[in-house]
Amino acid sequence: MRSGICMAALLLAPVTCVAQSPAAARAAFQDVCGACHSVETVTSQRRTRAQWQDSINSMVARGAKGTDEQFALILDYLTRQYGPASPNDSGASPAAPAPAGRGRGAAYSPGPEDRQVIDEAAAIRGRKVYAAECITCHGTRARGTERGSDLVRSEIVLHDRYGSTIGPFLRQGHPAQTPVAQLTQAQLVDLSHTIHQEVYNTLRAALQIQNVLTGDPKAGAAYFNGEGKCSTCHSPTGDLVHIASRMDPPGLQQAFLFPGGRGGGRGGGRGVSAHPVTVTVTPASGTAITGTLVHIDDFNVALRDGAGEYHSFKRTPDLKVVKNDPAQTHHELLDKYTDKNIHDMVAYLETLK
Amino acid sequence: MKVLATLLLSSAAILAQGGLNPASLLAPPTDTWPTYNGDYSGRRYSTLAKINQSNINSLSLAWVYRANGAPGGGSGGRISATPVEVNGILYFTMPDHVWAVDARTGREVWNFQWTPHGGEHIGNRGAGVYGSWLYFLTPDCNMVSLNLKDGKERWHKSICDLDQYYFGSMAPLVVGNHIITGVSGDDLDRPGYIESHDPETGALQWRWYVVPQKMGDPGSETWPNEEAMKHGGGMTWLTPTYDPELNMIYVPTGNPQPVIAGKARPGANLFTASVVALNPDTGKMQWYFQSSPHDTHDWDATQTPVLIDGEINGQKRKLVVQASRNGYFFVLDRATGKNISSSEYVKVNWSKGVDAKGSPILNPAKEPQLDGALVSPNQGGASNWPPPTYDPDTGLFYVSAARAFSVYYIYDPSDKPEGWGGNDRGGWSESMIQAIDYKTGKVKWSHKWEDGGRSGLLSTAGKLLFAGDGSGNLIALDPANGNPLWHANLGSSVTNGPITYELDGTQYLVVAAGDTLFAFAMLR
Numbered sequence: 001m002r003s004g005i006c007m008a009a010l011l012l013a014p015v016t017c018v019a020q021s022p023a024a025a026r027a028a029f030q031d032v033c034g035a036c037h038s039v040e041t042v043t044s045q046r047r048t049r050a051q052w053q054d055s056i057n058s059m060v061a062r063g064a065k066g067t068d069e070q071f072a073l074i075l076d077y078l079t080r081q082y083g084p085a086s087p088n089d090s091g092a093s094p095a096a097p098a099p100a101g102r103g104r105g106a107a108y109s110p111g112p113e114d115r116q117v118i119d120e121a122a123a124i125r126g127r128k129v130y131a132a133e134c135i136t137c138h139g140t141r142a143r144g145t146e147r148g149s150d151l152v153r154s155e156i157v158l159h160d161r162y163g164s165t166i167g168p169f170l171r172q173g174h175p176a177q178t179p180v181a182q183l184t185q186a187q188l189v190d191l192s193h194t195i196h197q198e199v200y201n202t203l204r205a206a207l208q209i210q211n212v213l214t215g216d217p218k219a220g221a222a223y224f225n226g227e228g229k230c231s232t233c234h235s236p237t238g239d240l241v242h243i244a245s246r247m248d249p250p251g252l253q254q255a256f257l258f259p260g261g262r263g264g265g266r267g268g269g270r271g272v273s274a275h276p277v278t279v280t281v282t283p284a285s286g287t288a289i290t291g292t293l294v295h296i297d298d299f300n301v302a303l304r305d306g307a308g309e310y311h312s313f314k315r316t317p318d319l320k321v322v323k324n325d326p327a328q329t330h331h332e333l334l335d336k337y338t339d340k341n342i343h344d345m346v347a348y349l350e351t352l353k
Numbered sequence: 354m355k356v357l358a359t360l361l362l363s364s365a366a367i368l369a370q371g372g373l374n375p376a377s378l379l380a381p382p383t384d385t386w387p388t389y390n391g392d393y394s395g396r397r398y399s400t401l402a403k404i405n406q407s408n409i410n411s412l413s414l415a416w417v418y419r420a421n422g423a424p425g426g427g428s429g430g431r432i433s434a435t436p437v438e439v440n441g442i443l444y445f446t447m448p449d450h451v452w453a454v455d456a457r458t459g460r461e462v463w464n465f466q467w468t469p470h471g472g473e474h475i476g477n478r479g480a481g482v483y484g485s486w487l488y489f490l491t492p493d494c495n496m497v498s499l500n501l502k503d504g505k506e507r508w509h510k511s512i513c514d515l516d517q518y519y520f521g522s523m524a525p526l527v528v529g530n531h532i533i534t535g536v537s538g539d540d541l542d543r544p545g546y547i548e549s550h551d552p553e554t555g556a557l558q559w560r561w562y563v564v565p566q567k568m569g570d571p572g573s574e575t576w577p578n579e580e581a582m583k584h585g586g587g588m589t590w591l592t593p594t595y596d597p598e599l600n601m602i603y604v605p606t607g608n609p610q611p612v613i614a615g616k617a618r619p620g621a622n623l624f625t626a627s628v629v630a631l632n633p634d635t636g637k638m639q640w641y642f643q644s645s646p647h648d649t650h651d652w653d654a655t656q657t658p659v660l661i662d663g664e665i666n667g668q669k670r671k672l673v674v675q676a677s678r679n680g681y682f683f684v685l686d687r688a689t690g691k692n693i694s695s696s697e698y699v700k701v702n703w704s705k706g707v708d709a710k711g712s713p714i715l716n717p718a719k720e721p722q723l724d725g726a727l728v729s730p731n732q733g734g735a736s737n738w739p740p741p742t743y744d745p746d747t748g749l750f751y752v753s754a755a756r757a758f759s760v761y762y763i764y765d766p767s768d769k770p771e772g773w774g775g776n777d778r779g780g781w782s783e784s785m786i787q788a789i790d791y792k793t794g795k796v797k798w799s800h801k802w803e804d805g806g807r808s809g810l811l812s813t814a815g816k817l818l819f820a821g822d823g824s825g826n827l828i829a830l831d832p833a834n835g836n837p838l839w840h841a842n843l844g845s846s847v848t849n850g851p852i853t854y855e856l857d858g859t860q861y862l863v864v865a866a867g868d869t870l871f872a873f874a875m876l877r
Contacts, residue, residue, distance in 0.1 A: 202774075
């Protein structure tokens with residue numbers, strides 16, 4: 001379906017698609033970013049071009065390796081695919097567990113294929129028109145006030161393409177006939193970009209975590225050293241030294257709740273080296289073998305031992321299998337934390353700059 | 354029994370055309386799987402027993418059909434449809450695609466490709482069949498009718514407005530001369546509805562809105578104002594079930610909108626996140642039961658409402674039960690909607706018990722918060738769309754379940770958030786099959802998967818329960834205790850609900866994993 005994807009990408013970014021193949025951009029993304037991030041971790045975010053540039057800069061500062069050409073490709077790729085009004089607007093699926101690497105192409109996102117593509121410059125110009133003519137009644141975010149309707153939810157807006165229905169309505173149907181009826185065609189198109197941008201801003205993942213730093217650091221330290229028993233395995237001067245300079249607060253929160261997970265936040269899950277799950281397998285007649293768990297299901301188990309050798313076993317009643325998940329204590333804490341414990345812990349960890 | 358009479362009268366003519374005898378929808382013979390759930394009850398139990406506990410280890414691979422090159426995924430897409438099987442032909446879908454495959458051999462008979470105009474291509478649950486015609490929904494809001502014999506398009510009709518970010522994914526339900534279709538989509542704040550269409554022309558027969566359309570209408574008292582209510586969501590993602598005697602369809606409804614940030618929609622938000630009984634001839638509501646009043650966790654109630662003719666306290670009862678996404682198992686009287694029991698089938702951390710009507714009471718502290726609230730289950734839910742099964746031989750209801758945690762955040766703290774306005778992140782989960790005794794609501798046994806897994810289920814009179822784990826295994830479990838009896842690794846996890854049928858004396862088991870259908874049979 002490469003041709004289909006490229007065709008859809010053409011609609012969105014005519015220049016870049018001609019100049020470069022999406023496959024090359026995706027390959028650059030995989031090569032440079034894939035070493036540390038799962039694709040889903042990165043692409044569950046929605047950011048503007050400037051925001052993606054910031055992210056890339058910060059990753060370069062953290063040691064991301066790539067050529068200038070690769071970073072340019074990645075910026076284009078992320079902006080095109082995962083911008084606020086990008087084709088892949090939907091993050092997790094609503095009625096199904098989010099399958100990893102679903103890899104839907106550009107044509108396969110919510111909404112119509114021919115939806116308006118925002119011209120940022122036009123949207124900025126349109127904002128001036130909006131501020132002069134619309135904002136008093138329809139509100140700063142076009143979500144309506146007591147005086148005017150919600151434009152984000154307006155079917156006239158949702159059916160509009162570049163002023164095609166907004167224009168005629170303002171010329172003929174709008175209750176305040178003048179001065180909106182006197183807007184020029186160019187102003188109408190600009191305004192349509194502004195209003196559509198507000199619609200896209202309501203889409204999932206156009207927004208981010210606000211502030212998780214609401215707890216009491218002292219109470220967090222007490223929990224760390226007391227009830228939570230975190231100090232049994234962790235130390236602010238050992239494995240957690242400078243943890244807060246490596247991860248932002250949302251990343252810290254996700255990292256201690258779900259170690260090894262792919263939660264949100266900058267550097268999520270990577271601040272502390274993840275210890276792999278190990279397994280000890282004892283055959284009825286043989287000696288125990290311990291190693292890193294490669295695979296386990298009801299019928300088979302596989303591990304890689306300290307020498308790097310791969311071992312695979314059929315599970316039988318005689319085969320003893322003992323799994324050791326170093327994060328088991330973290331999993332068990334999920335039933336014990338209060339939300340206050342969690343927020344206090346984030347506040348405490350944030351002091352470990 | 355007007356419906357039955359109509360069906361029987363028309364069946365002779367339809368049979369002559371090689372189509373589906375509508376009477377078989379009421380009491381499906383064992384040589385067909387004529388509708389999404391196999392029959393109207395949603396129990397996904399087959400009376401076939403040629404494949405059974407004593408011979409399961411002789412089960413052989415009969416054929417494999419790979420639906421190559423289909424869109425919806427980089428590696429060929431995912432079959433989440435339950436195939437229907439009529440007169441020896443399997444019909445199944447992926448977004449924009451329908452296939453007809455020989456149910457004995459896996460050879461393709463025809464395929465149909467729809468030219469899409471956008472829409473969410475997350476999955477398609479399957480096709481409905483009426484007489485000689487097939488019906489399916491497209492991501493770009495069309496219902497398409499095809500000729501069963503050659504896959505040629507007969508007509509297509511719009512069922513929703515793509516500009517409002519609706520899309521089609523559910524498998525249409527055929528009841529009498531009604532083709533019943535639902536709508537999907539929760540990106541913008543639009544009202545959910547369910548419709549009935551004429552099978553010959555596609556013309557609209559009725560539409561029922563999940564959210565009331567004007568203040569004063571029943572349910573409007575659970576909304577702050579008309580604007581919030583009319584944009585209040587409640588999508589109809591899943592195929593309803595049907596009781597021909599009561600002439601009621603049981604419609605599971607989706608979550609309210611905005612999804613996570615519920616500040617501007619105080620109240621219970623009826624009739625979202627509910628099971629609703631409608632008259633299929635008129636679309637009039639008979640009763641409702643709300644699973645998640647004022648949901649703010651994306652816990653729709655679009656899990657199959659399964660009909661059980663059972664016994665409660667020694668009394669014969671017509672029941673409808675649901676293992677809902679929020680972690681509760683509900684048992685209702687399906688004539689009246691009256692709650693009989695509500696119980697947690699996995700441990701949850703968001704509820705303060707149940708109210709007088711049996712609906713759980715949300716702990717406000719576990720609503721999404723600016724700095725996060727740790728909630729279980731997560732957004733994926735304690736269960737989700739993959740179909741459960743009820744086995745009348747054991748009296749147990751089986752569901753693919755998860756105990757999962759995530760943190761729910763408010764991203765938009767304004768007074769009028771729209772769309773989602775928040776989300777959940779991160780998580781830890783463990784997956785299992787829960788076997789629930791509907792008489793007590795208690796989990797009788799639980800079989801945990803080592804490596805995830807959330808598949809549709811099938812039970813049979815062969816004393817077998819079929820499920821998929823997270824490692825690509827198709828597994829037959831003992832329905833009495835959950836012990837695995839047989840398995841085959843398909844290389845990819847089961848992505849739909851397995852089905853079974855008997856043709857020429859051979860019982861087949863058909864299941865999808867990724868973009869491929871696998872058929873197993875007792876060949877000797």
